[in-house]
Amino acid sequence: MKRIALLGATGSIGRQAIEVIDANPELELVAATSGSQQIEGLARLTQVGGDPTALLERAAPDIVLNAVVGFAGLVPTMWALERGVTLALANKESLVAAGELALAARRRGGGALLPVDSEHSALYQCALLGEPESMVLTASGGPFRGRSAVELEAVTPAQALVHPTWSMGPKITIDSATLANKGLELIEAHFLFGLAYERIEVVIHPSSIVHGLVRFADGAAIAHLGNPDMRVPISYALNFPERAATPVPPLTLRTLEFFEPDLETFTLLALAREAGERGGTYPCAFNAANEEAVGAFLAGRIGFLDIAGTVAEVLARVDGAAARDLDELVEADRQARELVVVAGA
Numbered sequence: 001m002k003r004i005a006l007l008g009a010t011g012s013i014g015r016q017a018i019e020v021i022d023a024n025p026e027l028e029l030v031a032a033t034s035g036s037q038q039i040e041g042l043a044r045l046t047q048v049g050g051d052p053t054a055l056l057e058r059a060a061p062d063i064v065l066n067a068v069v070g071f072a073g074l075v076p077t078m079w080a081l082e083r084g085v086t087l088a089l090a091n092k093e094s095l096v097a098a099g100e101l102a103l104a105a106r107r108r109g110g111g112a113l114l115p116v117d118s119e120h121s122a123l124y125q126c127a128l129l130g131e132p133e134s135m136v137l138t139a140s141g142g143p144f145r146g147r148s149a150v151e152l153e154a155v156t157p158a159q160a161l162v163h164p165t166w167s168m169g170p171k172i173t174i175d176s177a178t179l180a181n182k183g184l185e186l187i188e189a190h191f192l193f194g195l196a197y198e199r200i201e202v203v204i205h206p207s208s209i210v211h212g213l214v215r216f217a218d219g220a221a222i223a224h225l226g227n228p229d230m231r232v233p234i235s236y237a238l239n240f241p242e243r244a245a246t247p248v249p250p251l252t253l254r255t256l257e258f259f260e261p262d263l264e265t266f267t268l269l270a271l272a273r274e275a276g277e278r279g280g281t282y283p284c285a286f287n288a289a290n291e292e293a294v295g296a297f298l299a300g301r302i303g304f305l306d307i308a309g310t311v312a313e314v315l316a317r318v319d320g321a322a323a324r325d326l327d328e329l330v331e332a333d334r335q336a337r338e339l340v341v342v343a344g345a
């Protein structure tokens, strides 16, 4: 029996996680949190908003499934890594922002870090077969694949919230439309697999069937395929190292297409790579500025292309110095957000 604490239980990942847990008698939901929605009765211990540390201490889970959206996921990520409690991580933002600090906490805690992001779950499974030489992260390309910057100027939140292959929460759906999501995933992969950025390639693959590919020194390349359904990587992380049945239909092979990403139109992917390569708190600033800009876009305060413009402006202004501890990291996040206000978003 595995005891699970689910942070972000009311979200897209959270609800699918509950489905996976309910379908498996080996998994027990012992604690659940949300940001603001009521969740009383969902688990023995529940909490709405606030710091989840005391709840996690009381719940003493075997697995923390972090499905919070945004930088707010930092606390449960660090709690689990520091204590060596298995962390099933959907909240990519915390790993992107905390980077080295998160990895240091994981080394101290000694627990497992299992990615829930479908691409990283795929890469993780491929990487179990050998030492990766390089990796390919696939991206659907979002709803605006093939459009030029001029064609994107008047895009509305409603148009950007329609994703061609995945049904997800609003923030990640906008991130998929701008390709910021793939930028966050690039940085996430760098930290998860310890690979230099030049060894991680991004390829557009509209049908989202191939989730990731790892190349090995002997010339072999192993890819992970599956229908796009988050219950698969959620189930993998919660049942690891076993596999449990999910109600996802078996994959039928068809023609698979791959394209180069258009970095001139979708500049957030290039900006994320640059922020990752510069290191320090640049990834934290990228994430903070993007989070604020996406919020401003969804609220109708800025246009679609202004998201990338805002992030570029913030990255040009921060000093990016490495954070020595969590307080410095939280301060770097705050400063980047403040610059977004200065930038007029």
Ligand SMILES: NC(=O)c1ccc[n+]([C@@H]2O[C@H](COP(=O)([O-])OP(=O)(O)OC[C@H]3O[C@@H](n4cnc5c(N)ncnc54)[C@H](OP(=O)(O)O)[C@@H]3O)[C@@H](O)[C@H]2O)c1
Binding pocket: 007, 008, 009, 010, 011, 012, 013, 014, 033, 034, 035, 036, 037, 038, 049, 050, 066, 067, 068, 069, 070, 072, 090, 091, 092, 093, 116, 117, 118, 166, 167, 168, 169, 170, 171, 172, 230
């Ligand atoms: N959705 C996907 O298919 C998918 C795929 C891969 C990775 N991910 C990643 O998984 C994470 C969750 O995504 P999602 O699509 O499930 O998001 P979502 O549908 O927006 O759900 C977010 C969850 O986080 C909670 N939350 C929001 N702000 C919070 C705060 N300040 N403190 C505590 N909890 C807070 C929300 O609670 P309320 O409902 O009460 O606001 C909700 O339960 C993101 O990092 C995303 O990038 C998602």
